[in-house]
Amino acid sequence: MSKVSVIGAGSWGTALAILLEKNGHEVTLWSHREEEAKELAKSREHKSKLPGVQIPERIEITGNLESALQAKDVLVFAVPSVAVRSTAKKVAPYVKKGQLIVNVAKGIEETTLMTLTDIIEEEIPGAKGCVLSGPSHAEEVSRGLPTTCVVGAKDKETAEFLQNVFMSPVFRVYISPDILGIELGGALKNVIALAAGTADGLGYGDNTKAALITRGITEIARLGIAMGAKADTFYGLSGIGDLIVTCASKHSRNRKAGYLMGQGRSMQQAMDEVNMVVEGVYSAKAGLALSQKYKVEMPIIEQVNKVLFEGKAPAAAVKELMVRDKKIESWDSTWTME
Ligand SMILES: NC(=O)C1=CN([C@@H]2O[C@H](COP(=O)(O)OP(=O)(O)OC[C@H]3O[C@@H](n4cnc5c(N)ncnc54)[C@H](O)[C@@H]3O)[C@@H](O)[C@H]2O)C=CC1
Numbered sequence: 001m002s003k004v005s006v007i008g009a010g011s012w013g014t015a016l017a018i019l020l021e022k023n024g025h026e027v028t029l030w031s032h033r034e035e036e037a038k039e040l041a042k043s044r045e046h047k048s049k050l051p052g053v054q055i056p057e058r059i060e061i062t063g064n065l066e067s068a069l070q071a072k073d074v075l076v077f078a079v080p081s082v083a084v085r086s087t088a089k090k091v092a093p094y095v096k097k098g099q100l101i102v103n104v105a106k107g108i109e110e111t112t113l114m115t116l117t118d119i120i121e122e123e124i125p126g127a128k129g130c131v132l133s134g135p136s137h138a139e140e141v142s143r144g145l146p147t148t149c150v151v152g153a154k155d156k157e158t159a160e161f162l163q164n165v166f167m168s169p170v171f172r173v174y175i176s177p178d179i180l181g182i183e184l185g186g187a188l189k190n191v192i193a194l195a196a197g198t199a200d201g202l203g204y205g206d207n208t209k210a211a212l213i214t215r216g217i218t219e220i221a222r223l224g225i226a227m228g229a230k231a232d233t234f235y236g237l238s239g240i241g242d243l244i245v246t247c248a249s250k251h252s253r254n255r256k257a258g259y260l261m262g263q264g265r266s267m268q269q270a271m272d273e274v275n276m277v278v279e280g281v282y283s284a285k286a287g288l289a290l291s292q293k294y295k296v297e298m299p300i301i302e303q304v305n306k307v308l309f310e311g312k313a314p315a316a317a318v319k320e321l322m323v324r325d326k327k328i329e330s331w332d333s334t335w336t337m338e
């Protein structure tokens with residue numbers, strides 16, 4: 001049994017708190033809004049985000065950060081990516097050296113192009129930053145539906161410890177040393193999901209969706225490998241696995257936002273209507289900046305940026321992807337295009 005604090009009481013933080021409590025851990029769930037903490041503690045239900053899911057009485061719910069951080073074995077960071085740095089700054093004074101912190105948010109910081117685990121380690125010197133990611137919608141995890149994820153850590157001992165903390169008969173956890181690859185896959189799949197949702201909103205078919213998923217993971221992997229991540233990570237749970245669920249699921253916030261844009265809403269209207277964090281909007285610029293920095297072609301992410309920030313019509317963006325220069329699919333081929 002471990003003492004675990006989940007920092008962030010949105011849908012994912014709440015679902016993970018429930019999973020961890022069921023695994024027998026002593027769990028605290030922290031919300032940055034005192035009123036939200038009080039309401040959750042009273043009703044034991046996240047009515048707006050996970051309606052019908054009961055939050056066990058044994059989970060302590062608080063708006064007091066200092067008390068949430070006292071003598072914890074593991075902290076789980078479940079705030080939106082844009083709040084990771086500010087939350088880490090607030091957490092830093094209260095944690096011990098070597099504190100295990102698991103990032104479960106998905107994003108890349110737009111200004112620094114840093115991964116979220118790196119931000120946590122920068123803001124909390126001495127902390128051990130790890131990551132948990134994979135195809136795992138909160139709506140399904142909170143109901144105990146079978147789900148698989150991967151934990152990334154620098155050393156195997158830490159990875160195995162966290163594997164045991166999270167693993168249950170309905171939540172299977174793999175381990176990996178490739179934190180960078182896991183973080184990149186999780187952040188950039190959201191940008192591709194915006195494109196997949198947009199294609200759905202435009203009324204395009206399954207062929208288009210499959211093309212976006214397949215070519216999407218190719219461009220994410222190409223960037224990741226250039227940055228030093230491992231190729232096989234992109235064909236694992238945090239790569240293609242998460243990309244499939246995000247592009248296909250009725251629960252996906254990014255897919256839904258894209259769908260609404262395909263139907264003619266503006267980016268802001270789509271985000272307001274989804275009313276939960278649409279991470280792909282924040283990761284899109286970072287993805288584009290990384291592709292320029294590492295000189296890697298990322299045509300889908302480039303077009304998503306044009307639709308989001310330059311007012312380009314979604315149908316024109318799809319057309320541009322279709323009429324690009326002719327390409328060879330195989331990476332290993334010795335062929336060249338004339
Ligand atoms: N919802 C899901 O199924 C999954 C979400 N994630 C990731 O987890 C992260 C959180 O997502 P969700 O829980 O879905 O978001 P959400 O939209 O359900 O909730 C976000 C929560 O963060 C809180 N928050 C907002 N600004 C904050 C700040 N400045 N400081 C601290 N807390 C703040 C809000 O009060 C809200 O409770 C995202 O990066 C998302 O991509 C990852 C896997 C699954």
Ligand SMILES: O=C(CO)COP(=O)(O)O
Nearest residue numbers: 134135136246252253254
């Ligand atoms: O990352 C997530 C699920 O793995 C959540 O993002 P979406 O809701 O857009 O799929």
